[in-house]
Amino acid sequence: MTAKLKSLYTKSIAVVLFFVLWDSLARFGLVDTFLLPTVTSMAEAAWEMMKTGELFIHIALSLKRTGLGFLVAICVSVPLGILMGWFQKLEEYLDPLLQIFRNTSVLALFPVFILVFGLGEVSKSAIVFWGCMWPSLLNTISGVKGVDPLLIKSARSMGISVPILFQKVILPAALPEIMTGIRLSAGVAVIILVAAEMLGATRGLGYFIFYAQQKYAIPDMYAGIVTISILGVLINFLLVKLENHIAAWKRYQV
Amino acid sequence: MKKISGFNFLLVIIAMTLPLVTDTAGLAAKSAEERELYEIRIPDTYDPTGVYTPYLADELGYFKEAGIKPIFTGVIPPGQHVAAVTAGTNDVGGMHINRTIVGIAGGAKIKCVVAQSETTADFPHMEFIVLEKSGIKEPQDLFGKKVGVTSVGGCHEFTPYEWLRKYTGVNDPRGKFEFVLVPTGNEETALRTGEVDVVGFHGHPIDIFERGGVRVLFDDYVVWGSVGGATPFFCREDFIKRNPEAVRRFVAAMTKTGNWLNNHQEEAKLVYAKRMGLNPNQITLMYEAPDGIIEPESVQMWMDLTLKYGEIKKAIPLDQVYTNEFNEYAKGN
Structure with missing residues (x-):
């Protein structure tokens, strides 16, 4: 067995077994197919929606909403996290408020979102934004705080200016943790979609799942759920690639 | 031959034992058979201010009188009642007849046994x-x-x-x-x-x-x-088959409660408000279908509508959707 095949086997066996298990539970009547349809009937439903193009319309709209919310969240949380990680005082002042925000359920905040953002596109992205903020913010703070003081001191002893210090020492050192935060945020963005699209949506994957559930189109519902999962996996994969690319220095570390 | 690694072996074991843990849901219903009182698992209501007849039946002692011990299982969103009953985590569920029809068309093995609300000019659905x-x-x-x-x-x-x-x-x-x-x-x-x-x-x-x-x-x-707002309670078909007596008792308790509610509206508000810890004038009343009879016209109309607007693909026989056979008032019909 070549190494490549072997790694493919290692990576896929659990997933394959999971789907086989799911399918046989439904196929042999161990669970009611009304609650859990066979994998094949789900795949059929997905195929039908691909043929009509319906699925892609939902995916496109959902990607737009999550993408916008996620990008804005990253643009806010990473710079804010760097500032809070660097200026201890700032963190001491802001941290309690941010902890309260972070632990406030988006679902419970629906009235506020409607009040401030209405029921249009902005409200959906705003919910994604809210969910995405915290993992990347907290990771960025701890990444910046966690940079080895020895590195900072030695750089400073060489009379380095603060902007260069950030560029050459702090950001590269904190980058892995920042990237982890961004990946966590991306995961949240995809998961929170279902909640976001309960606000005034008429299209989108989250809406579609809710819609299929209300209409008891159970295979369709699972097709939507699995589509979201696949989307999440793909986004994570791309972010890992990006991370490897920009944090290339890690490979040369001893 | 390739050696099976410990990890893969573990996966196989998990795969083999999973089916065993999935079918415990039916146990509670079976053991209820031998008891004096039938335990019936009923969802709590998601709407605290609208009169929910199972709470009222409990307060009035009509469940006890009928030989039923209600077990309230927590709030289940109306859209999940069919799933909860199908999964066997609840014995009864109740929502608008059109959702039940679509659920049955989607493969849920459930049947309506007793009516709840009915639309009137004063109490619309x-x-x-x-x-x-x-x-x-x-x-x-x-x-x-x-x-x-x-x-x-x-x-x-x-x-x-x-x-x-x-x-x-x-x-x-x-x-x-x-x-x-x-x-x-x-x-x-x-x-x-x-x-x-x-x-x-x-x-x-x-x-x-x-x-x-x-x-x-x-x-x-x-x-x-009046045919718009029917929201009958349904049970799983095999639950009905195994526990016809429990269903009969539940139907009797609900019809008695419904009839009492229609004739004692102000009193009902007081009883209900006390249970919910609310002010009586916060309570929204419903009108209950007389004697809990499920009206065929109502079922037929919603069947036609769900067909017309494409929610179901073909009509289901009415007797697959509901039965009044457990309702003593329906005898002779």
């Missing part, structure tokens, strides 16, 4: 509300407007559709106005902030009318008369 100052007065004013609903399908969609169809002569009302999903509990905010022009409610939202500035645009009574 749904009300569609606009702001007092809104320009929407006639059915045709609805064209191009935004209608906020908490869920899609069924009465949320068909009530405004049929209102338009009946009073404006439009053949296909779909797409003539826009539905906007509003999370439950946020209907009033959406209406008052102008995000939607009309908002649909189940029952009559007393508190919103108390705050004022709103009026009823139409309700399901003006659309269908």
Whole structure:
């Protein structure tokens, strides 16, 4: 067995077994197919929606909403996290408020979102934004705080200016943790979609799942759920690639 | 031969034992058979201010009298009642007949056994509300407007559709106005902030009318008369087969409660408010179908509507949707 095949086997066996298990539970009547349809009937439903193009319309709209919310969240949380990680005082002042925000359920905040953002596109992205903020913010703070003081001191002893210090020492050192935060945020963005699209949506994957559930189109519902999962996996994969690319220095570390 | 690694072996073991843990749901029902009192697992209500007849039956002692021990299993969103009963985590569920029909068409093995509410002019199943100052007065004013609903399908969609169809002569009302999903509990905010022009409610939202500035645009009574708002309780088919006596007792308790409620509305508010820890004038009443009889016309009408608007592909025989055979008042019919 070549190494490549072997790694493919290692990576896929659990997933394959999971789907086989799911399918046989439904196929042999161990669970009611009304609650859990066979994998094949789900795949059929997905195929039908691909043929009509319906699925892609939902995916496109959902990607737009999550993408916008996620990008804005990253643009806010990473710079804010760097500032809070660097200026201890700032963190001491802001941290309690941010902890309260972070632990406030988006679902419970629906009235506020409607009040401030209405029921249009902005409200959906705003919910994604809210969910995405915290993992990347907290990771960025701890990444910046966690940079080895020895590195900072030695750089400073060489009379380095603060902007260069950030560029050459702090950001590269904190980058892995920042990237982890961004990946966590991306995961949240995809998961929170279902909640976001309960606000005034008429299209989108989250809406579609809710819609299929209300209409008891159970295979369709699972097709939507699995589509979201696949989307999440793909986004994570791309972010890992990006991370490897920009944090290339890690490979040369001893 | 390739050696099976410990990890893969573990996966196989997990795969083999999983089916064993999935079929424990039926146990509770079976052991109830031998007891004096039948335990029946009933969902709690998601709407604390609307009279929920199982609570009332409990308060009035009608469950005990019928030989039933109700077990309230927590709030289950109406949309999940069919799933909860099918999965065997609940013995009864109840929601609008149109959802039950679509569930059965989707493969749920359930059947309605006793009616709950029935629409009257005073107690409609749904009300569609606009702001007092809104320009929407006639059915045709609805064209191009935004209608906020908490869920899609069924009465949320068909009530405004049929209102338009009946009073404006439009053949296909779909797409003539826009539905906007509003999370439950946020209907009033959406209406008052102008995000939607009309908002649909189940029952009559007393508190919103108390705050004022709103009026009823139409309700399901003006659309269908009394057959619009049937919300019968259903059970799983094999539960009915195994426990016909439990079903009979449950039906008896519910019909007695329903009839009592219709004849003692003010008293019902007091009893109910006490249970819920609320003020009696916060309680929304319903009118219960007399003797808990499920009316074939109502089932047929919703069957036709779900077919017409494409929620089900072909009609289901009515006797697969409901039965009145456990209702003593239906004897002789």
